[in-house]
Every structure is written in structure tokens, then in C-alpha cells.
Amino acid sequence: MNGRERMALAMDHKFPDRVPVMCQLALGHYFLNTNIDSEKIWFTSEGFSDALLQLQKRYSFDGILVNMWGMPSNVLNGVTSISNDDGEEKKLTWKNGDITIIPSDDNAMHFLEGKLPLERADFETIDLTNLDGINKISGYFWNIYHMPYIPELVADFLPGEIPDYFFKAIDIVKKKVGKDVSIHGEIYSPFTHFIELLGYENALMSLLIDPDRAHIILEYLSKIVVAHAAATGNHGVDAVLISSAFAGGPFLSREMYKEFVLPYEKMVTDAVKETGTVVYTHTCGSIGDRLDLMVETGTMGIDTLDPPPLGNTELATALEELDGRVFVKGNMNAVEFLNFKTREEVLAHATNRITIGKPKGAYILSTACSVAPGTEPWKLELLTPLSEKLGVY
Numbered sequence: 001m002n003g004r005e006r007m008a009l010a011m012d013h014k015f016p017d018r019v020p021v022m023c024q025l026a027l028g029h030y031f032l033n034t035n036i037d038s039e040k041i042w043f044t045s046e047g048f049s050d051a052l053l054q055l056q057k058r059y060s061f062d063g064i065l066v067n068m069w070g071m072p073s074n075v076l077n078g079v080t081s082i083s084n085d086d087g088e089e090k091k092l093t094w095k096n097g098d099i100t101i102i103p104s105d106d107n108a109m110h111f112l113e114g115k116l117p118l119e120r121a122d123f124e125t126i127d128l129t130n131l132d133g134i135n136k137i138s139g140y141f142w143n144i145y146h147m148p149y150i151p152e153l154v155a156d157f158l159p160g161e162i163p164d165y166f167f168k169a170i171d172i173v174k175k176k177v178g179k180d181v182s183i184h185g186e187i188y189s190p191f192t193h194f195i196e197l198l199g200y201e202n203a204l205m206s207l208l209i210d211p212d213r214a215h216i217i218l219e220y221l222s223k224i225v226v227a228h229a230a231a232t233g234n235h236g237v238d239a240v241l242i243s244s245a246f247a248g249g250p251f252l253s254r255e256m257y258k259e260f261v262l263p264y265e266k267m268v269t270d271a272v273k274e275t276g277t278v279v280y281t282h283t284c285g286s287i288g289d290r291l292d293l294m295v296e297t298g299t300m301g302i303d304t305l306d307p308p309p310l311g312n313t314e315l316a317t318a319l320e321e322l323d324g325r326v327f328v329k330g331n332m333n334a335v336e337f338l339n340f341k342t343r344e345e346v347l348a349h350a351t352n353r354i355t356i357g358k359p360k361g362a363y364i365l366s367t368a369c370s371v372a373p374g375t376e377p378w379k380l381e382l383l384t385p386l387s388e389k390l391g392v393y
Helices: 003-011 027-033 038-043 045-059 131-136 168-177 190-198 200-209 211-233 254-260 262-274 291-296 315-322 334-339 343-357 377-381 383-390
Strands: 063-066 079-083 089-094 099-103 109-111 182-188 239-243 278-283 301-304 327-332 363-367
Touching: 003 063, 003 182, 003 363, 027 038, 027 045, 038 045, 038 089, 038 099, 045 063, 045 168, 045 377, 063 168, 168 182, 182 190, 182 211, 190 200, 190 211, 190 262, 200 211, 211 239, 211 254, 211 262, 239 262, 254 262, 254 291, 262 278, 262 291, 291 315, 315 327, 315 343, 327 334, 327 343, 334 343, 343 363, 343 383, 377 383
Parallel strands: 063 182, 182 239, 239 278, 278 301, 301 327, 327 363
Antiparallel strands: 079 089, 089 099, 099 109
């Protein structure tokens, strides 16, 4: 049985030959553990796809999450210089004077000329009669999360439109792995777009200041995400992951989740399921008090289930509450995983999760949240052989 078949059975609540293994990796982990220049991973579909493929092969994962969208082929043509003076981070200078800083182990950060931060929308002055205008805000573009600051590449696209290059990374990966590995696309939830549009603090405050206005904006963003979700589901991926990182505690209370997240994510899950594709949800932080509400969104699986200290979810308790209504992917402690020093510690931790998650099926072994950049590769190399030994059905 190959990885794609194994993952498909687990997501369909059936028993594969063993527990599948698939971890989401932080971008910094790719920077540190592949032989590809970080700017090529961040700004080119070819570089990013190569990084995905290198580490999937190294770790023998059953699936690959393509968690950045395809890029135009000419992005780096706009760079006039790349410096790496301290060996720790790269500085890319663009033709318009803007600067991108790429740390050796973290996501890129972009600044306007003079190292000024990107503009965010002003909640109180957004024109509700012309919400397409949010596309002109320099710090936000709906479908190019990691490069909104190159206006010549995005000016021709309105929210909801899909550029030709959008699925380029998915296409490259699919061609390389064939039918042997499960390929998942990722989209961002409406609430995540809301947070990025306004900035974290301002977005959260806006829910309290004028919830009716917030709902109008969320509904608009949801229609955009639905278009993206349907296009991704129709593009031949095996599953679509909704990244809803800011919908857990302590960002949102259970009641705020119910009001500002649930109805909009349901629109997205419905759109994916209409394409006949599996849809599941990634939510960080403390979600132990809202698992039932997450199920109400219509999601088919829950990813992360962060244990303390990042969250409050214990795997056994969550599985009992969920009662087989969704598949589960997680919940090895990413913080402990980073700190482990010995092979025995890693194996004991992963063995515990397999022992708890395996019996009723519909379980995928993974770290709860993304594998931290500094996590040593040898730890991840232990997981699939362990599942082949202990995770067999």
C-alpha cells in the first residue's frame, strides 16, 4: 500500500495497513534542511516544490502539504541585490526600493522603502460598498499571501480570480510523485484573511467595536475563499486543508468562535465537499473547548490538537469527544519534540500517540502544529519506521 492509498483510507475512516505519517513543516525547516536557496524556496514554485519533495522523501511521509501557492516565473527578476552579511539572514532589495528580509530559519518579512511596515486596512474607513478595493492595500492580497508587495504581479487580479500560476507548485509536485503520495492543497480561512487584512490587534478589537461591520467584511472574504476552495478542490488534490490558525484560544473565546468563525468556515467546507474532495481544518492553540463547534463547520478532519503548553487538548480526551465524527491528525507536542535530546524520548512520545490514536482508525500521526525550524531531521526520520512497527493494523 502506498502513501496516497494509506492516507485516503485513514481520512475515510477505514483501516489502512498502518497509521499514516505526515507532518507539516515550518518554512524555516526547509531553509535549514535542504540545499536550496531560501529566496528560491520562498519566491519560486520550482524551489518550493523541490524542498517539499526532498523532505518528503527523506522522512518517508505519506503525504505532502503544498502550503504556499504557485508563483509567477519572473518574481526574482525584480530583485536588484541579495546580501547575506551576517550569515544569519538574507536581505533582498527590490527595484522599487522595498526590502525583504529572509532569516535563516523563519518566514520572510517585507518592508517598504525605508524599512516601513506594510499598510493594513483601517476597519472604520473600509468602503463597504466597494470591498474589492481592499485589493489595493499593500499589506494584503487575497491569493498571494507571501508576496503582496509586488504590485505589477497582482494588479490585474481581483479577489476571487485565480491567476494561471496559482497551482503551479501543486502541479510540479503531483507530476513528480505520481499516485504514490497524498497531495494536499492549503487555503486560508475567512477569519485568517480578516486578521491579515486589519492586523491582529485591530482585527480582534473590531469584533468588539462593531460586530455588524465585521460580519459584512467576513461575508465578503468568505465568498472569495469559497472561490479559491472550489478551484483547489477541482484541481486534483487529495485533500484541502483550511488553515484557521487564529480561531483557537486565547485569540477567540468559544462564543466568538461560534459567531465569527463557524458560519464562514462552513461555507468553505461545503464548497470543497461539493468538488468531491476531502476537507480538513488546522487550528492552533487551545481548541479543547470548541471541538464540537469545529465539527459543526462540516470539516471532515481536525489537524493539530495542540497539547500544553501551546494548547489544551489531550488526544485521548479529544478522540472520546469527537467519537469518530472526523479523522484526526496530530498531536505530538511540537515544543517537546524540539527539545528532545535522545532517540528514546522521541520514540516514547510518538509511541504514546500511536497507541492512543490507532485503535479506531481515522488517525494520522503528526506533530500538533508545524515542525519547528530547529527540530533536528533525525527525529522525524524515526516516525515512519516506528509506525511500520507499531502502527500496523
